[in-house]
Structures are given as structure tokens and as C-alpha cells.
Amino acid sequence: MSMFETTLDGYAHSNGLRDVNTYYKVFFAICTMLVSLVSQSPVVPLLIFGIVTALIIFKAKISSKFYLKFMAVPFIFALINFIFMAIFFGVGKPLLELGIFNLAVTVDGFNLGFLLLARIMGGFSCLAFLALTIPMTELFSVFEDMKIPQIVIELAMLMYRYIFLFLDEVLTMYHSQETKLGYSSYRKSYKSLGMLASNLFIKTWMKGEQVYVAMQSRCYDGSIKTMSETGTIRNIGARNLILLAVFEVVLSVGTYLTGSLSIF
Amino acid sequence: MHIAEGFLPWYWCVFWYALAIPVIAYGVIQIKKVTEKQPDSKPLLAVAGAFIFILSSLKMPSVTGSCSHPCGNGLGAVLFGPAAVSVLAAIVLVFQALLLAHGGITTLGANDFSMGIVGPVVAWLIWKGARKAGWSPSLGIFLAAVMGDWLTYVTTAIQLSLAFPIPTFGSAFVKFIVIYAYTQVPLAIAEGLLTVVIFEYIMKLRPDILVRLKVLKPEEGKKIAAEAD
Known part of the structure; x- marks a missing residue:
């Protein structure tokens, strides 16, 4: 990681x-x-x-x-x-x-x-x-020119952002579980990893809902516009x-x- | 189990792309329909994709002593349906190739066919079947995750032995499947157990999410919520 x-x-x-x-x-x-x-x-x-x-x-x-x-x-x-x-x-x-x-x-x-x-x-x-x-953002604008559907690019952009946000949360949760001996045996590892993943799912779900509200209050009309920087x-x-x-x-x-x- | 960049001969890359693209296109149309009807589902799909990516980067302890990672496609298929997962898996595979050097660009079609299409479809069918038969959600999700994984590996073994039929398709298939049987059968069971733990926690903590995703029936959700209170 x-x-x-x-x-x-x-x-x-x-x-x-x-x-x-x-x-x-x-x-x-x-x-x-x-x-x-x-x-x-x-x-x-x-x-x-x-x-x-x-x-x-x-x-x-x-x-x-x-x-x-x-x-x-x-x-x-x-x-x-x-x-x-x-x-x-x-x-x-x-x-x-x-x-x-x-x-x-x-x-x-x-x-x-x-x-x-x-x-x-x-x-x-x-x-x-x-x-x-x-940079990934530049690649996304190349994808746009390749006529990959807008919805796929938007999903990919949001996903890319979330991956880094969630990794942060996963690491925090993981370290916290580890310091509490959550990974000291097979049995505990399964329990801890299951808790980690399910908590992550619930957290990501809540984040998704909040992000939608935040985007809507900033005039989100169903599409995200990007600007490419270096060249055509x-x-x-x-x-x-x-x-x-x-x-x-x-x-x-x-x-x-x-x-x-x-x-x- | 990703097929690495440069591993397949070019004509097989083209072949698997040709098989995967129509399914992904169908998935895109489905996602478009859903997001037009419910605009708030777009960020949710995106976090779902990020969730699948992170799930696949977690290290999982396995019975053979080695460590591997869950692929998460069984859980994804049960939660979001196979059509959406085929698209999310394709995006996840691109990120895995670029960020983790797992898989590749030219083998994307083959990998999406095994991991994003066959695995999730099997998992989803088994989940639906288990629910129809009246089995408990935990047993259903276990079987879905395990079988989804196994069928993914069988598909990968078929893809590899089609590409390298040395001396014949059958004997190459046996060689690949024997290796997978040793390494991946225990892994799939481990992932199945882990998926059950994940699913049971979600069911306990937020049954309403599962009801909204139509994974559980409304009355089941209410029953679980009542038990928790």
C-alpha cells in the first residue's frame, strides 16, 4: 500500500x-x-x-x-x-x-x-x-477525445479521487486495528478485515451521498467539465x-x- | 489473477476485446439509464468502484500461508448487478494497470471478460438462485463469492490455454487448472468467508442500504433493523 x-x-x-x-x-x-x-x-x-x-x-x-x-x-x-x-x-x-x-x-x-x-x-x-x-487528469481528457462515453469518464474521475481518499481511511483504520492486536491470529484477522471492509463500504456510501449534495449545491447538472493543459x-x-x-x-x-x- | 501486459498474442487480445466490448457497452447503457432517472446514483456508483479497487488491494490471510487479495467481484455483482460491475471492473482494471502494474492495457479485454463479466454473472446468478431457494443471505453470498472466483479462474485458464495450446488445448488447460487448483481454490474459499463477514456487518449496521440496492426485500430489512433495536 x-x-x-x-x-x-x-x-x-x-x-x-x-x-x-x-x-x-x-x-x-x-x-x-x-x-x-x-x-x-x-x-x-x-x-x-x-x-x-x-x-x-x-x-x-x-x-x-x-x-x-x-x-x-x-x-x-x-x-x-x-x-x-x-x-x-x-x-x-x-x-x-x-x-x-x-x-x-x-x-x-x-x-x-x-x-x-x-x-x-x-x-x-x-x-x-x-x-x-x-497525470491522470490529462489522461481523462485524452479518453474524452477517444469518444469514450462521458458517463464512464466521469465515473473514472470520481473513482480516482475516492481511491486516494479511502486509502487514507483504510490505513488509519488498519493501523488502529493493528495496535489493538486485531491481526494477531487467523481468526482475528478475518474478523478485523471483515469489519474494516464493511465499515469502509458504509463510509464510502455515506460519502457518496454527501458528495452528491455538495455537488448539487455547486450547480451540478449531471456532467463534470474538465480542462486539459498540455496540448492538442x-x-x-x-x-x-x-x-x-x-x-x-x-x-x-x-x-x-x-x-x-x-x-x- | 490478471493476465499481464504482453502475455497474450495480439490476435487473442483483439478477440477478447471484441467479446468484452458489447457487454461493457450494454453496461454503460444500463448505467446511463439509472443515472438519468436517479442522478444521485452517479457518485454512489463511483464510490462503489473505488471500494472494489481498495478491496482488491487489501492483503488477505489465506489458509495456504501465502497472502493474496480478494477480487471483490462477487460482492460487487450482488450489490450492484453484473451490468454495472462490468463497467466498474473495466475502470478498476485500468487503474490497477497504471497504479499497481497489475494486468495491462492490451490484455484489458481478456481480464475484463474473466473478472468483470463471467465471474460477476455467475456470482449474481448463484445469489439469485440461492435467494429463490430460500437459503439464508449469508450462505448465498458465500456461494456467490466462491463460485464467482472459481469461474473467473476457469475462464482465465481457458484464455491462457487457447493462447498457448501446447501441445494441445486440453493438456495446456490441465496444466493451468492444476496450478490454479493449488493456489486459488483455498483463496476463493478465504474470500468467500471474508465476504460473508463483510456482508453480515453491512446487514447489521445499515440494512437500509441493502434494501435500497434491492439486495434484501424491504420486509427483511425491517426485520433486521427491529432485531438490532
Whole structure:
């Protein structure tokens, strides 16, 4: 839970790439993510991972410790999955006999697992780029231009705000329960966690009712208006667009050329 | 259990998006109808979504000793109905991807299909069935949460083995399901128990909310309130 505290939102609002056109950043992240996704060899996704990581740490000036913490979750998952795929998802010739239960690491299993590891790391670096360089409020205005229904965007905006408010309350309640030995045994943990969650539900419900009254007294007519700050699609600039296109084309050609490449 | 970004081949990403989007669109239409009729339900839906997100970020002690988090889709479906949950789940999944690096953008369709559609629909059907059969709300919500979870995992296992049918769909499915059986079956039971505790507290403290959401019948709400007094 410590992830939430201030850091992620804080970085999104004050990083080295904060003033770059939002649409430019979104196009870059999504296109690169897609190239990583369609790649059939681990070369290009790993290259993408390297480039985007460099952008995040050196250009956006996000602390590398924080970035590593963000990427640790997908990396651990990808690693476990790699081992699993290497052992259980091969039909080809064995690379390494494990000596137990007749299990072996196979060539095709290893290659598939490694490809997935590369794609997961490539994709998540793009995701981190989105999350760490663009404030959520800016993303909402991009969603608006994508013609996502107004009601969904409003729900998302309200939810985003509430998540941080409620996390605060959850932490307070949790610490208070913990100091009263509420989590000292399994039985107590269940009781405490149940109380915590149900209280949270009731509190959130009451908050929801109050917020509606507060919004109504401030002329709420059923829609929330937002203002986007940095840029529109039009003022990305031709130079930037060409740069982006060249970058993505080079990557795509790269995926085509390295398509049949693998470690073994 | 979220499918991570970059894990599915691109054509399966497209396929699951194509299956999930019509259901989400239906959910959006339903939410639009409700919020136009009752404007005060909009902030309530939003806090419900935030509640689901936070529920899924709580650490839950489980019998196997490991820690995991509840997915909250069973409780969500019983409280708000599966149509609304499919939309809320999609938003929650976007936030989980961006804030917690759980799941992903290209796998959003697949994840919403298993966690936002199949799980909640099953949970909701079981809840309705249990209530029709006259079982107690606690038993109903337990079964709904557990089965909702299990069907979510079965769907995820199907999605993964369709994407990686090595050597065949069937044998890949068996491999994924065996892993899930070890890790997720106890977790689902743990979540079921937790959901019962949550639901019973809400029933004790604010039965009126459950009546308004049409989870309980008005006379049941009155009976519980009278008992509490």
C-alpha cells in the first residue's frame, strides 16, 4: 500500500517530460507497446524496454529506485512464468534434464518463456511511461477525445479521487486495528478485515451521498467539465510526428528482420 | 489473477476485446439509464468502484500461508448487478494497470471478460438462485463469492490455454487448472468467508442500504433493523 502514498501521482505531475504534449506521449507509449506485442522474437521488446527505461530515468528524471519498485511486480511474475513455460510448455528436444519427475527444460519451452518475459517487460515499460509521465487528469481528457462515453469518464474521475481518499481511511483504520492486536491470529484477522471492509463500504456510501449534495449545491447538472493543459493533437508538431513515425517504423522493421531469431 | 501486459498474442487480445466490448457497452447503457432517472446514483456508483479497487488491494490471510487479495467481484455483482460491475471492473482494471502494474492495457479485454463479466454473472446468478431457494443471505453470498472466483479462474485458464495450446488445448488447460487448483481454490474459499463477514456487518449496521440496492426485500430489512433495536 505504500506505493500509493504520494509518489506516483507526484511524479506524474512533476517530471522532466511533464510539459511535452500529452497526445505525443500517449501515441508514443501505445504504438511502442503494440510493436512490442506483435514481436515474435525477444530482441525488439528488450530493445524497447531499454529505450523506454532510459527515457523514464534520464529524460523524465524519475528516481530509478521508484521505477524499479514499480517494475518489480511484473518482473517477478514474468520470471515465474518463464520458469513454468520452460519446464512444462515444451514438446521439442530437451535442453537440460532436471532429474526429478522426468522433467526437462525444452528448447521451444525456453524460447516461448523468454519471448513472453521480453514482451512483458517491453509492454510494462510503456505502461510505466504512461503512468509516470502523464497525470491522470490529462489522461481523462485524452479518453474524452477517444469518444469514450462521458458517463464512464466521469465515473473514472470520481473513482480516482475516492481511491486516494479511502486509502487514507483504510490505513488509519488498519493501523488502529493493528495496535489493538486485531491481526494477531487467523481468526482475528478475518474478523478485523471483515469489519474494516464493511465499515469502509458504509463510509464510502455515506460519502457518496454527501458528495452528491455538495455537488448539487455547486450547480451540478449531471456532467463534470474538465480542462486539459498540455496540448492538442494538432500542436504535436510535424517534426515530432515524423520522429515518432520513423522510430516506430524502425522498430517494426526490426521485428520483421529479427522474427526468427531466438537464443537456442 | 490478471493476465499481464504482453502475455497474450495480439490476435487473442483483439478477440477478447471484441467479446468484452458489447457487454461493457450494454453496461454503460444500463448505467446511463439509472443515472438519468436517479442522478444521485452517479457518485454512489463511483464510490462503489473505488471500494472494489481498495478491496482488491487489501492483503488477505489465506489458509495456504501465502497472502493474496480478494477480487471483490462477487460482492460487487450482488450489490450492484453484473451490468454495472462490468463497467466498474473495466475502470478498476485500468487503474490497477497504471497504479499497481497489475494486468495491462492490451490484455484489458481478456481480464475484463474473466473478472468483470463471467465471474460477476455467475456470482449474481448463484445469489439469485440461492435467494429463490430460500437459503439464508449469508450462505448465498458465500456461494456467490466462491463460485464467482472459481469461474473467473476457469475462464482465465481457458484464455491462457487457447493462447498457448501446447501441445494441445486440453493438456495446456490441465496444466493451468492444476496450478490454479493449488493456489486459488483455498483463496476463493478465504474470500468467500471474508465476504460473508463483510456482508453480515453491512446487514447489521445499515440494512437500509441493502434494501435500497434491492439486495434484501424491504420486509427483511425491517426485520433486521427491529432485531438490532
